[in-house]
Amino acid sequence: MTCDESRLLLHAYLDDELDAAQSVDMERHVAACPACAAAQREHERLRKALTQPELYRRAPEALRRQWEAPPAVAATPRRRRPLALAAAAGFAGALLLSAPTWLWLARPGAAPAALVDEAISGHLRSLQPQHLMDVVSTDQHTVKPWFEGKLDFAPRVKELAGEGFPLAGGRLDAIGGRSVAALVYRRRMHAINLYQWPADGADTPQSIAQRHGYTVIDWRQGGMRFLAVSDLNEGELKQFALAFDNTAH
Structure with missing residues (x-):
């Protein structure tokens, strides 16, 4: 296994996605290559750091209550519907003008x-x-x-x-x-x-x-x-x- 192949397969190796033969090749290469061994240690360090509980915070109670509260449904007066339709039409027109040219x-x-x-x-x-x-x-x-x-x-x-x-x-x-x-x-x-x-x-x-x-x-x-x-x-x-x-x- 070369260093280029090791770099390509590193993430799959750490996620245990390689077959047995590839895993053995990877282990042998890392054992003999200081640069690839250092890259593996750095990836493992980052993976471990991202799992630390101090990175996560409990949401404030006020925010949690907003999440758990049922959404308020406001009735829309009939007389305002033409305005809503006009706004939707305007948005659609803007989307047509701003859409990438390849689409059309x-x-x-x-x-x-x-x-x-x-x-x-x-x-x-x-x-x-x-x-x-x-x-x-x-x-x-x-x-x-x-x-x-x-x-x-x-x-x-x-x-x-x-x-x-x-x-x-x-x-x-x-x-x-x-x-x-x-x-x-x-x-x-x-x-x-x-x-x-x-x-x-x-x-x-x-x-x-x-x-x-x-x-x-x-x-x-x-x-x-x-x-x-x-x-x-x-x-x-x-x-x-x-x-x-x-x-x-």
Whole structure:
């Protein structure tokens, strides 16, 4: 195991998410590498510090009573409803004017806004503890076979460490009401979720959407649809997508 692999697997190791063989490799590497051992000790120290009871405070009684009190329901006079409707219409108009242009001007075949939102939501869910990966490995020959029998297609898994995007693992997920493969890549401290599933139609160029600080790149190639999601800047995520497209299996 290399230091780069150790850094990628450290959180999974501390959360006891690695299999027995990977755990043994990790323990052997940490025992022989002072730098990785120091990183592990620092992560363990932070995890322990965050569990200290003095970090938590009981809410004041006045605030607790407000939480527990039933919400007051105020009747709205009929005569004020036109004003409420006007305010709602004004808010909707402002939202249309302030919404990102990709939502309204997406090219034909680009991912609908709802699909983009779903991909971002899936990315955020994956960042919760123990949600990022079902299989943890930097080896495409470990990750790809893991999906066999779990999906009705064979996902494309590529190693991109040479381009600066090391493979970290994968998991099953759902996008657009169907099961998809989610590959997880790393770029420094950033995670990249690459969703993929079979799709009809011709190949399409990459379409870029940005929302809530996240970038989504959508494209079709060789009968597959891909959605790459990350909080990386647009340039680096485009670099990842191009590297994935141009690297042989």
